[in-house]
Amino acid sequence: MNLDDIRSDIDTLDAQLVQLLEARMALVSQVATFKKMTGGRVLDNSRELVILDRVASQVENPDYTETVVNTFKDILKNSRAYQEKVLKN
Secondary structure, eight states: OOHHHHHHHHHHHHHHHHHHHHHHHHHHHHHHHHHHHHTOOSOOHHHHHHHHHHHHHHOSSGGGHHHHHHHHHHHHHHHHHHHHHHHHO
């Protein structure tokens, strides 16, 4: 496999990730709408810890755990920012 082949495989996975992240954000939007209707807070520390622990436990290659967990921290941070935006409107 050469570098172009590897990059092509990465591009394919990136397209799948975009679809999955968009599906996740659609669910986050539903959560934000629910919180707006019920007066819920955006940040739920205990929920985020559960998510990060679950993610860490699902990583098969321990060399990748920190990177994958940090990626999910970014996803959660951006999800909170989106929820804040929804709650302000």
